Amino acid sequence: MDLYQPETIHVNGEKFRVYLTHEEIQQRIKQLGNQISKDLKDKRPIFIGVLNGAYIFLADLMRYVSIPCEVDFLKLSSYGDEKVSSGQVQDLKEINAHIKGRHVILVEDIIDTGLSMKYLVEKLKRLEPASLSVATMLHKTEATKHEVQIDYVGFKIPNLFVLGYGLDYAQEGRNLAQIYILEE
Ligand code: IMP
Numbered sequence: 001m002d003l004y005q006p007e008t009i010h011v012n013g014e015k016f017r018v019y020l021t022h023e024e025i026q027q028r029i030k031q032l033g034n035q036i037s038k039d040l041k042d043k044r045p046i047f048i049g050v051l052n053g054a055y056i057f058l059a060d061l062m063r064y065v066s067i068p069c070e071v072d073f074l075k076l077s078s079y080g081d082e083k084v085s086s087g088q089v090q091d092l093k094e095i096n097a098h099i100k101g102r103h104v105i106l107v108e109d110i111i112d113t114g115l116s117m118k119y120l121v122e123k124l125k126r127l128e129p130a131s132l133s134v135a136t137m138l139h140k141t142e143a144t145k146h147e148v149q150i151d152y153v154g155f156k157i158p159n160l161f162v163l164g165y166g167l168d169y170a171q172e173g174r175n176l177a178q179i180y181i182l183e184e
């Protein structure tokens, strides 16, 4: 069976088309992995993935990182099944790792308004890591209202709803191998 990557897909009654292909995504993640390997050489970083959306990006990113590293996860909820943010962030799962004095890389699928990331950066900084950097596969630059410093960005994208490659719409579409954008 091949990767699941149709040209278009209907989810929740709306039509999406391919925006970033599997090859484009892999090429870019390879560059990010190489950069992180250089920047954090000898630092044994710990990646903290934000569930659910970041799990596929993180899985691929870590395999392009060629230095010793660790991983842990936390889970937030803010969207429900809608296409726009509820404007509220809720903790659904905490990390188990001790990050005091560690070099932490927070890994998100997408930064939209920036609310989730701002919340997470403030939350993890209180645990006194040696350094904290932020990696996101996608950044909706025009939508970002909360100021966040982003160290590693896969792709800057327009302010339109996307899915696939870990990102869902009403929990569907995460298994798509490419990134799809809503047809206007
Ligand atoms: P923010 O707090 O507004 O930056 O929203 C970040 C979170 O909303 C991400 O972690 C995603 O889970 C979700 N999200 C934002 N935009 C999209 C999208 O276009 N498709 C799927 N999920 C999205």
Ligand code: MG
Pocket: 050, 051, 052, 053, 054, 109, 110
């Ligand atoms: Mg998310």
